[in-house]
Amino acid sequence: MAAEGHRTGEHAAQFRAVGAALRRVDEGLDTIERRLAEPASGATYRFRENLTGEARGAIRHLVRRVRASVATACGVFQIEVTDRSLPREIQEEVATLCATLRDTKSALTAYGPLSREEDALVDGCLGDISSGLVHILQLVEPALHPGSRPERTPAR
Amino acid sequence: MINASQVLAIGVTLHLIEEAVEDIERLLSAASARTTYRLVDDLTPAERETIHTSCSQAREALGRAAARIRTEIAEHSLRQEIRGQAATAWVTLQDTKSDALRGYGPLSPEDGVVVDDLLDAISRHVTAIFRLVEGPLRQGAAGTPPAAAARQGDCP
Numbered sequence: 358m359a360a361e362g363h364r365t366g367e368h369a370a371q372f373r374a375v376g377a378a379l380r381r382v383d384e385g386l387d388t389i390e391r392r393l394a395e396p397a398s399g400a401t402y403r404f405r406e407n408l409t410g411e412a413r414g415a416i417r418h419l420v421r422r423v424r425a426s427v428a429t430a431c432g433v434f435q436i437e438v439t440d441r442s443l444p445r446e447i448q449e450e451v452a453t454l455c456a457t458l459r460d461t462k463s464a465l466t467a468y469g470p471l472s473r474e475e476d477a478l479v480d481g482c483l484g485d486i487s488s489g490l491v492h493i494l495q496l497v498e499p500a501l502h503p504g505s506r507p508e509r510t511p512a513r
Numbered sequence: 514m515i516n517a518s519q520v521l522a523i524g525v526t527l528h529l530i531e532e533a534v535e536d537i538e539r540l541l542s543a544a545s546a547r548t549t550y551r552l553v554d555d556l557t558p559a560e561r562e563t564i565h566t567s568c569s570q571a572r573e574a575l576g577r578a579a580a581r582i583r584t585e586i587a588e589h590s591l592r593q594e595i596r597g598q599a600a601t602a603w604v605t606l607q608d609t610k611s612d613a614l615r616g617y618g619p620l621s622p623e624d625g626v627v628v629d630d631l632l633d634a635i636s637r638h639v640t641a642i643f644r645l646v647e648g649p650l651r652q653g654a655a656g657t658p659p660a661a662a663a664r665q666g667d668c669p
Contacts, residue, residue, distance in 0.1 A: 368624075371617045374613070374614060378609035380550065383548050385598045385599075386602075392594050397591070399531045401524065401531045402587045404590070405588060405591060407590055408591050408646065412645055423635055423642070427548045428548045431548060433627070436549060438548075439549065442553050442555060446540055453533070468522060469518070482574075485577065485578065486530060486571055489570045490567075493567045496564055497560070
């Protein structure tokens with residue numbers, strides 16, 4: 358199967374299953390690397406720094422080894438490297454968030470009534486965030502339709 | 514003042530948004546190739562800059578909202594986060610081994626060995642990451658047996 362490497366023959370579904378699994382593992386490695394590298398706190402969360410520097414180094418080393426094994430498997434199974442568009446990724450993130458914001462506001466009344474002042478407070482806070490997100494959406498929209506924009510950077 | 518459930522609902526939303534804003538910032542700063550995918554950077558420098566600015570503004574709005582609504586700061590364990598990612602990767606790999614692939618069609622014993630060997634090679638490194646972080650979840654709890662983790666089988 359692996360040596361034949363055909364993605365359209367009798368093993369096509371199996372190739373796809375292996376490819377999907379390897380992509381999920383690859384994304385999991387991204388998350389681990391990001392968590393190791395990111396600042397440990399934000400406005401809404403804080404990470405307990407419960408790993409030593411030595412452990413962090415060891416994990417980074419192992420992540421590289423996992424990636425090498427994934428690359429080997431990708432080569433054997435001829436898994437295609439997929440292209441992802443940066444504006445599309447951003448658009449999906451932001452669109453999901455806008456929906457989450459809307460849902461949050463409408464769901465709040467399920468937990469109890471809001472006074473006029475409370476309603477205004479929530480609207481103000483969520484609206485403040487929402488307007489920034491909508492701005493990002495508007496920005497990436499032309500990038501998703503290349504013909505509408507004259508200036509472009511070459512894709513890497 | 515809005516009730517505790519409402520505060521919690523808003524807090525969860527703010528946290529999701531903060532994570533996503535961080536994801537967008539990461540995408541902007543790390544357009545690159547991974548093992549299984551390539552992020553195509555097709556934004557202009559001006560667009561990137563404006564999106565960065567919008568992300569900063571969204572973060573500021575998040576901070577203001579979190580302070581005004583007095584949402585709790587969620588505390589996460591870096592160790593637990595990495596352990597979760599490693600466990601998920603391990604399960605994904607196990608679910609893709611030859612026995613599972615035979616559900617998609619016939620697979621010769623020889624091909625099954627090739628698949629299993631490749632996935633096992635990745636699993637071994639993922640297991641090593643899991644083992645590294647399977648210690649006590651809370652700082653200061655040294656010596657606490659990671660019983661729940663240890664009971665979950667070979668790796669996770």
